[in-house]
Amino acid sequence: MSEATRDDSEEADPAHGDEFPVPELSERAEACAARLREAGEFLLCSHIDADGLTSAAVATAAFERAGFDFETAFFKQLDADAVASIAATDYDVVCFTDFGSGQLDVIAPHEAAGEFVPVIADHHQPADAETEFHLNPLLEGLDGASELSGAGASYLLARALGDATDTDNRDLAALAVVGAVGDMQDGDGGLSGANEGLVADAVAAGALEEVTDLALYGRQTRPLPKLLEYASDARIPGISNDQAGAVEFLSDLDVPMKDADGEWRRWVDLDADERRTVASALIRRAVSSGVPSERVDSLVATTYVLADEEPGTELRDVSEFSTLLNATARYERADVGLAVCLGDRGEALDRARTLLRNHRRNLSEGLQWVTNEGVEREEHIQWFDAGTRIRETIVGIVAGMAVGADGVSARKPIVAFADKGDDETKVSARGSGFLVRQGLDLSAVMREASRAVGGDGGGHDVAAGATIPADERETFIATVDELVGEQTSGE
Numbered sequence: 001m002s003e004a005t006r007d008d009s010e011e012a013d014p015a016h017g018d019e020f021p022v023p024e025l026s027e028r029a030e031a032c033a034a035r036l037r038e039a040g041e042f043l044l045c046s047h048i049d050a051d052g053l054t055s056a057a058v059a060t061a062a063f064e065r066a067g068f069d070f071e072t073a074f075f076k077q078l079d080a081d082a083v084a085s086i087a088a089t090d091y092d093v094v095c096f097t098d099f100g101s102g103q104l105d106v107i108a109p110h111e112a113a114g115e116f117v118p119v120i121a122d123h124h125q126p127a128d129a130e131t132e133f134h135l136n137p138l139l140e141g142l143d144g145a146s147e148l149s150g151a152g153a154s155y156l157l158a159r160a161l162g163d164a165t166d167t168d169n170r171d172l173a174a175l176a177v178v179g180a181v182g183d184m185q186d187g188d189g190g191l192s193g194a195n196e197g198l199v200a201d202a203v204a205a206g207a208l209e210e211v212t213d214l215a216l217y218g219r220q221t222r223p224l225p226k227l228l229e230y231a232s233d234a235r236i237p238g239i240s241n242d243q244a245g246a247v248e249f250l251s252d253l254d255v256p257m258k259d260a261d262g263e264w265r266r267w268v269d270l271d272a273d274e275r276r277t278v279a280s281a282l283i284r285r286a287v288s289s290g291v292p293s294e295r296v297d298s299l300v301a302t303t304y305v306l307a308d309e310e311p312g313t314e315l316r317d318v319s320e321f322s323t324l325l326n327a328t329a330r331y332e333r334a335d336v337g338l339a340v341c342l343g344d345r346g347e348a349l350d351r352a353r354t355l356l357r358n359h360r361r362n363l364s365e366g367l368q369w370v371t372n373e374g375v376e377r378e379e380h381i382q383w384f385d386a387g388t389r390i391r392e393t394i395v396g397i398v399a400g401m402a403v404g405a406d407g408v409s410a411r412k413p414i415v416a417f418a419d420k421g422d423d424e425t426k427v428s429a430r431g432s433g434f435l436v437r438q439g440l441d442l443s444a445v446m447r448e449a450s451r452a453v454g455g456d457g458g459g460h461d462v463a464a465g466a467t468i469p470a471d472e473r474e475t476f477i478a479t480v481d482e483l484v485g486e487q488t489s490g491e
């Protein structure tokens, strides 16, 4: 590098630079932003998970700042009925966030009929159709499963709309990070690829801190022993899923588990020395009990903290925040989650916390049910049918959490079924980075196998879903098994 270039780069202040955070997508973002400006009035539609909610929140904040006149609607799935109901409204322009790409073929006929113009900010595998205003990382060779989420795409749209405001909408980047983590796009090194541009914006805006920390879920809110006991991903013998073991492990360390008032301490209550003591002891225990080195390495990772939120709350840690959001929108209370994202720390937050307790109980009971019942094994996949035991909107989360539990292989994709009512069955499929490198693309599998039985589906290579007629389950399983076999056979 020459002296001149180095000087140039040193002068560029990331907080006020002109650089678009994901340059590959700047033209698409500009085009979408221009179309929304031209419309001025439109409908915003988003998905009901943490990423969909943060997408809607980022978009809502940017649209309000831009002075747009818009209404917001949430959908579980953007199926033919949902798109028809959208087309039936008076809106000429519809902005879709965190979905739309996968349903382009369903949307296209409505667009062609002049019913509405779609403006899409999404990261799902696009269906076989095209449209003019389409912001999706996959269209520019970026990975939609790991590099940019729906909230990230929405953030780029917000940035393209942001010239007129003080912050340029950079303050919204932290919400986009919550969305990306909610879609499990982070690895041990934190977020990567296009997402790094968002992290940089959020940090520069002062809204986000990047911290290398113990990578266990619940650092802000869980009592210390529960933090360790519930860390099922880590699978440390004698600690994970072992209440007495976790307490015993901690009592052997010089770190009090309770404070002066007799309340359980949480990870956030520990000082730096105490954290080091616990983390090192945990690593030593993992190593001495034969935990594979890559899992030991994963005990410490890049984590994200929302700088403006109060320590010790669900809102402080992006991962806990995303769970709080899932607890609202997946239970038909997207309005609550959206209000929390937009800054309501009163009634909406109280309501969200109540919903969170219910969501946690459902996740834990669901996981218990799956591990008790066990999974069925086919040649290339494993599956379970929860019927009405697990709500169809969370069966995918439970499936993901079940991988690696007793009796559930981490080497085969897991396919979960749950009743949807009206003789329809919801399907959720989860794979792994390892399987994707072998050729697995669950998005293609779900789309093809569901369409073959009169359903529909899609998603990402590593995680996808579908809806199928209830009486087609057996045929569907056989097709999925065959397709996964073809993909991963190395041809």
Ligand code: C5P
Pocket (backbone or CB within 6 Å): 047, 049, 051, 052, 098, 124, 145, 150, 182, 183, 184, 185, 396, 397, 400, 430, 460, 462, 463, 464
């Ligand atoms: O609809 P959406 O794209 O937001 O959902 C993505 C889903 O994929 C999430 O439920 C997320 O947990 C899952 N996922 C996963 N493993 C990954 C990436 C995403 O299970 N590596």
Ligand code: C5P
Pocket (backbone or CB within 6 Å): 050, 182, 217, 230, 233, 319, 322, 323, 326, 360, 363, 397, 400, 401
């Ligand atoms: O609910 P959500 O999909 O955001 O959860 C993300 C991950 O956090 C889960 O896959 C799980 O590993 C962890 N989690 C947990 N305990 C909870 C909720 C989530 O360990 N109560």
Ligand code: C5P
Pocket (backbone or CB within 6 Å): 077, 102, 124, 395, 396, 397, 427, 428, 429, 456, 457, 458, 459, 460, 463, 464, 465, 466, 467
């Ligand atoms: O619902 P679930 O969490 O299993 O969804 C996993 C992924 O599959 C999500 O990205 C979701 O948007 C996608 N999906 C889809 N079509 C469906 C069901 C799920 O594209 N019918």
Ligand code: ZN
Pocket (backbone or CB within 6 Å): 051, 052, 098, 123, 149, 150, 151, 183
């Ligand atoms: Zn998403």
